[in-house]
Amino acid sequence: MDLGNLKLFKMAMTQMDWAAQRQKVLSQNIANADTPGFQSRDLKKLDFKSVLRGEAAPVKVVRSNPKHLKGTIPEQEPFRVNGVRKSFEASPDGNKVIIEEQMQKVGSTRGDYNTAVTLMKAHMRMLKVATKGGG
Numbered sequence: 209m210d211l212g213n214l215k216l217f218k219m220a221m222t223q224m225d226w227a228a229q230r231q232k233v234l235s236q237n238i239a240n241a242d243t244p245g246f247q248s249r250d251l252k253k254l255d256f257k258s259v260l261r262g263e264a265a266p267v268k269v270v271r272s273n274p275k276h277l278k279g280t281i282p283e284q285e286p287f288r289v290n291g292v293r294k295s296f297e298a299s300p301d302g303n304k305v306i307i308e309e310q311m312q313k314v315g316s317t318r319g320d321y322n323t324a325v326t327l328m329k330a331h332m333r334m335l336k337v338a339t340k341g342g343g
Contacts, residue, residue, distance in 0.1 A: 216331055220324040226254045227321035237310050244301035248310065
């Protein structure tokens with residue numbers, strides 16, 4: 209049984225992937241907090257309606273024959289990175305990264321990831337009970 213085919217597990221895995229990629233983007237923002245002119249970025253909020261319809265996972269191109277030419281399109285992350293348009297303050301050198309705001313987003317993202325993990329664990333236990341029978 210492939211758990212990836214179950215919608216609940218697919219949603220939880222997508223949430224975990226999104227959270228991991230968002231942590232990467234936020235850590236880049238924090239690392240560049242002193243870079244002149246740097247503007248913070250963030251990921252587009254995950255839309256579970258598109259996950260349920262199967263639209264969140266992009267189709268990857270695969271070479272079916274070794275004689276085919278390799279594609280020229282670079283591999284991209286599955287979630288779109290948005291530049292943050294509003295910034296509450298900017299330093300004199302034009303840097304618009306607010307460490308406190310970024311750390312709040314990091315904590316929120318960690319909570320989203322932990323929620324997805326907890327959901328997966330609970331449903332794994334439920335599946336084990338259903339397949340083994342009884343408690």
